[in-house]
Amino acid sequence: MDFNLTEDRRMVLDTLSRYLQDQYPVEHRIKVAYDAPFHDPSEWSELANLGLFSALADESVGGFGGTGFDIAVIFEALGKALNCEPVLPLVMASRLLGFAGRDQHALLEGVENYAVAISEPDAPYELSHINCTATSEHRLSGRKSAVYGGQIAKTFLVAAKAGNILNLYQVDAHQAEVISYGLIDGGGAAEVLLDDTPAELLIENAVHALSDAVNAGIVALCSEAVGLMTVSYDMTVDYLRQRKQFGRPIGSFQALQHRAVDMLTEIEQARSITIKAAAELDGAQASRYASMAKNLIGRASRLVAEEAIQLHGGIAMTWEYPVSHFAKRLVMLDHQLGDTDYHLSKIIDGLASDLSNHNAA
Amino acid sequence: MDLNFTDQERAFQSEVQTFLADNLPDDIAAKVRLGDGLTKDMMDLWHSILNAKGWLATTWTKAFGGPGWTPVQKHIFEEECCRAYAPRILPFGLNMLGPVLQKFGTAEQQESILPRILSGEDWWCQGYSEPGAGSDLASLKTRAIREGDEYIINGQKTWTTLGQHSNKIFCLVRTSSEGKPQEGISFVLVDLDTPGIDMRPIRLIEGGHEVNEVFFTDVRVPISNLVGEENKGWTIAKFLLSHERTGIAGVGFSMQALEEVKSLAHTIRRGAKRLIDDPLFAARLAKVEIDLEAMKITNLRMLFQAQKQGAPGPETSMLKIKGTVINQELRDLARRALGPLAAPFPGHVSDGNILFGPADTAFNAARYFNNRKTSIFGGSNEIQRNILTKTMLEL
Ligand SMILES: Cc1cc2nc3c(=O)[nH]c(=O)nc-3n(C[C@H](O)[C@H](O)[C@H](O)COP(=O)(O)OP(=O)(O)OC[C@H]3O[C@@H](n4cnc5c(N)ncnc54)[C@H](O)[C@@H]3O)c2cc1C
Numbered sequence: 001m002d003f004n005l006t007e008d009r010r011m012v013l014d015t016l017s018r019y020l021q022d023q024y025p026v027e028h029r030i031k032v033a034y035d036a037p038f039h040d041p042s043e044w045s046e047l048a049n050l051g052l053f054s055a056l057a058d059e060s061v062g063g064f065g066g067t068g069f070d071i072a073v074i075f076e077a078l079g080k081a082l083n084c085e086p087v088l089p090l091v092m093a094s095r096l097l098g099f100a101g102r103d104q105h106a107l108l109e110g111v112e113n114y115a116v117a118i119s120e121p122d123a124p125y126e127l128s129h130i131n132c133t134a135t136s137e138h139r140l141s142g143r144k145s146a147v148y149g150g151q152i153a154k155t156f157l158v159a160a161k162a163g164n165i166l167n168l169y170q171v172d173a174h175q176a177e178v179i180s181y182g183l184i185d186g187g188g189a190a191e192v193l194l195d196d197t198p199a200e201l202l203i204e205n206a207v208h209a210l211s212d213a214v215n216a217g218i219v220a221l222c223s224e225a226v227g228l229m230t231v232s233y234d235m236t237v238d239y240l241r242q243r244k245q246f247g248r249p250i251g252s253f254q255a256l257q258h259r260a261v262d263m264l265t266e267i268e269q270a271r272s273i274t275i276k277a278a279a280e281l282d283g284a285q286a287s288r289y290a291s292m293a294k295n296l297i298g299r300a301s302r303l304v305a306e307e308a309i310q311l312h313g314g315i316a317m318t319w320e321y322p323v324s325h326f327a328k329r330l331v332m333l334d335h336q337l338g339d340t341d342y343h344l345s346k347i348i349d350g351l352a353s354d355l356s357n358h359n360a361a
Numbered sequence: 362m363d364l365n366f367t368d369q370e371r372a373f374q375s376e377v378q379t380f381l382a383d384n385l386p387d388d389i390a391a392k393v394r395l396g397d398g399l400t401k402d403m404m405d406l407w408h409s410i411l412n413a414k415g416w417l418a419t420t421w422t423k424a425f426g427g428p429g430w431t432p433v434q435k436h437i438f439e440e441e442c443c444r445a446y447a448p449r450i451l452p453f454g455l456n457m458l459g460p461v462l463q464k465f466g467t468a469e470q471q472e473s474i475l476p477r478i479l480s481g482e483d484w485w486c487q488g489y490s491e492p493g494a495g496s497d498l499a500s501l502k503t504r505a506i507r508e509g510d511e512y513i514i515n516g517q518k519t520w521t522t523l524g525q526h527s528n529k530i531f532c533l534v535r536t537s538s539e540g541k542p543q544e545g546i547s548f549v550l551v552d553l554d555t556p557g558i559d560m561r562p563i564r565l566i567e568g569g570h571e572v573n574e575v576f577f578t579d580v581r582v583p584i585s586n587l588v589g590e591e592n593k594g595w596t597i598a599k600f601l602l603s604h605e606r607t608g609i610a611g612v613g614f615s616m617q618a619l620e621e622v623k624s625l626a627h628t629i630r631r632g633a634k635r636l637i638d639d640p641l642f643a644a645r646l647a648k649v650e651i652d653l654e655a656m657k658i659t660n661l662r663m664l665f666q667a668q669k670q671g672a673p674g675p676e677t678s679m680l681k682i683k684g685t686v687i688n689q690e691l692r693d694l695a696r697r698a699l700g701p702l703a704a705p706f707p708g709h710v711s712d713g714n715i716l717f718g719p720a721d722t723a724f725n726a727a728r729y730f731n732n733r734k735t736s737i738f739g740g741s742n743e744i745q746r747n748i749l750t751k752t753m754l755e756l
Contacts, residue, residue, distance in 0.1 A: 034568075034706065122630040124700035129632030146701030182706040184567065184726045189704060245497035255743055302693075309566075309733050313495055313741065314520055317734050319564035328566065328730060335701050341641040 003275075009073050012055050012065070016074060019050060020081040026322050033084040033186030033325075037152050044085055048110025056091050057108055061098045068278030071216060072223040079227025082326055084187035086149030088220050088336075092116045092213040096157050096168060099209035100202040115153035116213065117144035117171075117192050125338040127210055132160040132194065138201050140169060140194040148336065150190025151180035158192070158199065159210055168206035169199035185328035215290040217337050219281055222274040222297045225333055229267045229301060232308040232326045236260060239312055256311055263304050270300040288350060291343040297333075298340030305330040364658075366437070374437050381445040384410050390446040394621075396724035398569060399448055401526045405481050407448045412479050420456050425463055425475055432668045435608075436661070443613025451523065454478040454485035457601050458531050461548070465589040465597055474550075488518040488532035488551070488575060489598070496744050498533070499542040499595065503577060505534040505549060507584070512536075512549060514557075514580040520738070524560050524573035528553050537592050548594035550586040557581070565734075567707070567727040602740070603673060609739070610660045610684030615653050618691035622646060625698040636698055645697075649690050656683055675752035678745035685735040685742065696729040 005013065024043050032040045047053070055070055057063025071091060078087060090107065093114035097104040106112035120143060123129030132142025140160050147156065156171045177193035203209050237260055240251030250256055277293035280286050305327035309316040316323040334340055366374065389403050411417040419435050421427030430438065450456070459478055462471050477483040494501040503516025514534060521530065530551050537545030553560070557580040563572045589597050626637040626646060636642050660680060667673040696703045703726040736742045750756070 119701045121702065123632060124702075126632060146704050183704045184706050184730075185704070244493075245495060245500070247497075247500075253743075255746065306733065310736060310742075313737055314490070314734075317566050317737065319566060319568065324566040324730075331696075331729075332704055332726065334697070335699075335704055339697065339700065341639065341645075341697075344641060345639075 005069075005073060009065075009069065012052075012070075013073050013077055015050060016052060016077045017080070019046070020077065020083065024081060024083065026082050026325075029082050029084055029186070030322065030325055034182055036180070036182065036188070038182045038186070038188030039085050039152070041152075045110055047085060047087075048108070052087075053090055053094075053108045053110055056087070057094045057104070058098060061094065061104050062108055063094070066094070068216075068219050068281030071219050071281075072274060072278040075220040075223035076227040076230075079224035080231050082186075082228065082231075082322070082329060086113070086115070086152065086187070088217055088224075089113075089115045089147075089149035089153070091220050092217045093157055095213045095216050096203070096206075096209055099206075099212070100168070102202065112155065113149065113153050114155050114157055115147050115150040115190070116217075117147045117150070117156045117158045118210065118214070119145045119147070121145050124335075125342045127159065127166060127207060127214075130159055130161055130166060132158065134160040134162040134167060134169060134199065134201075135196075136162065138169060138199045139196045140171065140199045141196055142194050144192040144194070146189050146335075147192050148187070148189050150178060150192060151188035153178075153190070156192055157202065158194070159206065160194075160199075165205050166207050166210070167201060168203040168209060170202050171197060171199045175199075183332065185332040186325065211287055214337055215277075215281055215286045218290040218294050219274070219278050221333055221336055222270070222277060222293045225297045225301050225330060226267070226271050226274055228326050228330050228333075229263075229270060229304045232304050232323060232330065233260070233263050233267055235323050235326075236263070236308045236311050239315075243313075250311075259307055259311060263307050266300040266303055270297050273297070287346070291338070291346040294338055295340050295343040295347065298343070301330040301333055302340075364661075366433070370433060370437060373434055374441065377438055377441040378445075380414065380416075381441060381447060384414075385445055385447050386410075389448060393446040393448055396728045398571070404448060404451060404526075408450070408481050411450070412481070417450070417479060418455050418459055419450075421459050421475075422463060425459070425471070426479060432664050436664055439608055440613045440616070443617050446617070449614075451484070453487050453522070453527075453531075454483060454529075457487060458485050461531075461588060461597055461601055464600065465548075469585075470550075470588065483529050484523070484527040485529045485531060486521050486524045486527040488521060488530045490520045491517055492519050496741055498598070499546065501533055501535060501546065503532065503534050505536050505547060505582070507536070510584045512582045512584060512587075514549070514551070514577045514582060517574060517576050519563070519572075519574040521560070521573045521575050522571055524553075524575060525562065525570065530575065531588075533594050533598055536594075543595040545592055546594040546598070547591050548588040548597045549582060550588060551580065551582050555580050555582065565731060567730045569727070569731065609677060610656060610680035611688050611735070612653070612657055612660050612684065615656070615684070615688045615691055618688060618695065619650060619653060622691055622694045622698060625695060629698055629700075642694075642698070645694055649687060649694065652683070652687050652690075656680075656687055659683070675748055678740075678748045681739065681745050682736075682742045688735060689729075689732055692725075692729040692732045695725045699725055 054063040055065040056074060058066035093107060093116055094104055107114055120131055123131060132140060134140050140158060144158060154173050156173060158169045158171050159166060160169055176197050179191040180188060182188050240256060241249055243250045273293045273296045277289040280289040308323050309327055312323060315321050318324060389407055392399055408417055415428055418427045419430060419438060423429035455478060459475060462474060489498060491501050491503060503518060505512040505514045530553055532549050532551055533546050534549050535545055536547040539545060557578045559576040560573050562570045563574055564570060627635055629636040631639060663676055663680060707724050707727045
């Protein structure tokens with residue numbers, strides 16, 4: 001057993017962390033995240049030049065990483081910096097293009113942006129609920145919702161049903177109606193309206209490929225959350241030391257000390273389940289551990305976000321104080337790739353089938 | 362024991378309902394429902410409608426133009442206003458300064474100031490908190506030094522809610538540094554047009570502008586603007602706090618939020634099913650509904666007790682804690698219900714944009730974040746627990 005990072009990953013992490021600290025600090029992120037295009041295009045190119053995107057992709061598709069741990073290490077660093085670049089859709093697109101056997105050099109070089117369009121208004125999280133339809137000539141109709149990174153995508157990878165089969169298609173952004181907007185927690189997304197829109201079939205019967213992309217995305221989001229929580233916690237404890245009321249640091253009040261300890265414990269648990277999900281990403285139980293991780297992360301993130309604000313008092317309610325932006329991201333992360341309840345229901349389904357196996361035996 | 366309102370109370374309730382149905386403008390109710398900020402004009406209009414009826418200053422005694430309601434009537438009125446999506450009455454002039462002047466002000470202060478609160482000519486804001494004095498309010502540093510018949514004020518106030526719409530501010534200032542910190546504080550009225558005052562906006566977490574910081578540099582205020590005695594401001598502050606406590610449970614607002622979440626859960630779909638058919642979401646909602654049902658009675662019990670004793674007791678701290686937690690939980694559910702559609706920045710989704718479902722969902726995430734304030738201000742929930750520890754536990 002070894003919980004240390006490999007030499008290679010340590011190097012990627014160091015380079016990325018130093019870069020973010022020097023070139024893309026939290027203050028800069030807060031400046032760019034809320035105005036169109038809701039990220040910094042020149043920083044996006046810089047991150048590509050650093051080789052970051054290749055580190056997120058497997059050798060077979062032209063990268064040099066792409067395992068659960070690669071994703072986890074990189075996204076934790078992005079989370080610590082509250083980064084709003086659309087790296088999540090890149091990870092998911094890379095895996096989907098890999099399944100489809102498509103060239104993805106342009107994606108990994110950061111010159112061609114993809115977004116992954118799964119969610120719909122009535123099918124926010126569950127693949128089997130998807131309603132967007134495809135004809136036999138690969139023309140798509142329906143609405144894809146809150147497509148992260150959709151505001152800058154040139155190409156959309158769209159999940160749609162041909163009859164009862166869920167396929168993956170590729171749609172040129174110019175061919176669809178794309179309505180871009182900023183997000184309450186920073187960064188951007190789009191609604192993608194398809195109305196007999198021409199598309200290219202990428203993967204027939206794509207449930208397995210889509211689940212894999214979602215699982216990878218979940219590992220990314222959970223790791224981002226671990227980074228966000230770590231910083232929120234550090235800032236909170238730091239503030240407990242600095243802030244004086246009633247002639248003493250507020251950190252001297254036991255009522256607050258215990259709550260900070262609870263935050264810390266939740267973060268350790270969150271880190272552990274994320275490590276587990278990352279380790280299982282390419283295994284047979286990937287979906288199960290992804291669901292466990294996303295559920296626990298959803299609970300822990302809300303607790304840490306709300307407690308970070310509460311223990312700070314009014315100051316953390318302001319735009320100016322960065323904790324507010326970390327808290328928003330932590331809470332809104334639950335609205336991506338399945339929320340706390342959705343993933344709990346997956347684990348419940350698993351329990352139910354465990355039990356029926358048990359009875360049968 | 363009888364949980365029903367008396368016949369008189371019921372008659373009053375239907376009178377309020379009729380009044381609201383006839384007089385609350387639709388566009389204002391719609392905006393309240395949406396959770397979007399009201400314009401100053403809208404707030405002024407609603408105040409003037411209530412004032413014309415004599416129902417604006419519900420906490421004032423009859424002698425000063427209040428309706429002379431019992432606490433139960435006040436409760437009924439507040440609850441019906443919430444049910445109808447009437448705007449929240451701005452508390453600073455009406456529910457804070459008004460009662461203070463009636464108890465501590467000179468006849469001249471009462472005559473010159475109270476009518477202008479009713480008419481809406483004056484908008485007051487509350488200048489208590491400072492960067493260094495939040496929970497520990499008594500440590501406030503803004504100084505007022507007496508020079509002839511004027512005070513000269515220097516210092517900074519912060520968190521001043523709706524200061525941008527106000528023309529007046531009531532402040533706690535330090536007039537003495539002798540003795541205990543509480544003993545050197547005075548309650549002073551300041552015209553915001555006075556030279557030396559600089560008000561700057563503070564942007565909140567969700568992007569809105571509702572609070573400000575106010576800087577005072579050699580601001581000259583006539584001595585006649587002192588309320589009560591010099592160095593006795595802390596008594597007034599404590600009196601005001603007990604007034605802040607009425608309606609502190611926010612039961613009406615939680616009932617509003619509960620209805621909203623129910624209606625969302627019935628319209629939003631997860632595949633072929635409605636969200637309300639998801640047992641996990643339904644369990645969350647049911648649990649808050651139970652808490653709220655109990656809170657309604659807890660609130661009434663404490664109201665009843667206050668009516669008997671003449672003043673609310675320390676148990677009202679429980680109303681503050683539990684009331685804000687219930688409301689925050691409901692705001693969490695409203696956000697959660699929307700799934701990915703909660704994500705857009707509120708300003709980026711124009712009101713009524715059908716793309717994003719019912720128009721009244723556009724601000725749900727913003728309201729969730731904004732409402733985190735309720736467990737911080739008005740005495741944080743930790744401070745309320747300290748009060749309960751001291752007064753109830755006898756450790
Ligand atoms: C949106 C908003 C609007 C406001 N409007 C107004 C206004 O109009 N006018 C005005 O004067 N003020 C206003 N306030 C200020 C509000 O009253 C203060 O924020 C509040 O008193 C808390 O003070 P603080 O923010 O400085 O936090 P602090 O007092 O610094 O508290 C920080 C943390 O320490 C905890 N803490 C402090 N002391 C203790 C203790 N003894 N034991 C245990 N825990 C403790 C607190 O509960 C909190 O969790 C507003 C605040 C907000 C956020």
